[in-house]
Amino acid sequence: MRYVIRALMAVRVVTVLAVPAPAAAQGGAIKIGLLAPLSGAFSATGKDMLVGTELYLDEIGRQAAGRKIELIIEDTEGTPAAALTKARKLVEQDRVHVLTGGLLASTGYALQPLVDGQRIPATFPVIAADDLTQRKPARWIVRTGWTTSQPMHPFGD
Numbered sequence: 001m002r003y004v005i006r007a008l009m010a011v012r013v014v015t016v017l018a019v020p021a022p023a024a025a026q027g028g029a030i031k032i033g034l035l036a037p038l039s040g041a042f043s044a045t046g047k048d049m050l051v052g053t054e055l056y057l058d059e060i061g062r063q064a065a066g067r068k069i070e071l072i073i074e075d076t077e078g079t080p081a082a083a084l085t086k087a088r089k090l091v092e093q094d095r096v097h098v099l100t101g102g103l104l105a106s107t108g109y110a111l112q113p114l115v116d117g118q119r120i121p122a123t124f125p126v127i128a129a130d131d132l133t134q135r136k137p138a139r140w141i142v143r144t145g146w147t148t149s150q151p152m153h154p155f156g157d
Contacts, residue, residue, distance in 0.1 A: 033090030
């Protein structure tokens with residue numbers, strides 16, 4: 001739960017900073033696209049992600065910087081192909097200002113080219129795939145969690 005709250009705080013910061021000045025001046029809703037596996041083998045974790053996100057948004061009155069936050073939820077089904085299709089929908093049709101969520105490394109790797117190509121700010125609170133921020137870093141993804149190799153670094157010493 002602590003990671004979800006930390007991720008949503010990062011979404012809030014990224015959203016406020018990433019929205020261009022004319023859009024902020026218009027005062028429209030800030031649209032956040034949440035990608036979570038709500039069906040399939042990873043649905044229990046995906047539902048926890050959704051509940052944590054909803055809880056945080058309720059706690060802040062579903063507003064940031066005086067603007068309403070609109071959460072648009074998409075089920076990734078725990079597969080990279082579905083995640084990519086749903087992310088495209090969120091970006092191209094729903095016109096979200098920021099993407100967040102995701103669970104699996106395979107999902108993160110599938111989303112990276114879309115996120116960087118569309119230049120859409122994204123936060124990955126759970127996806128821990130090393131190459132997203134290390135060897136082949138994504139320019140538009142903020143990792144708010146950890147990487148899978150981090151627990152092994154102390155053994156290197």
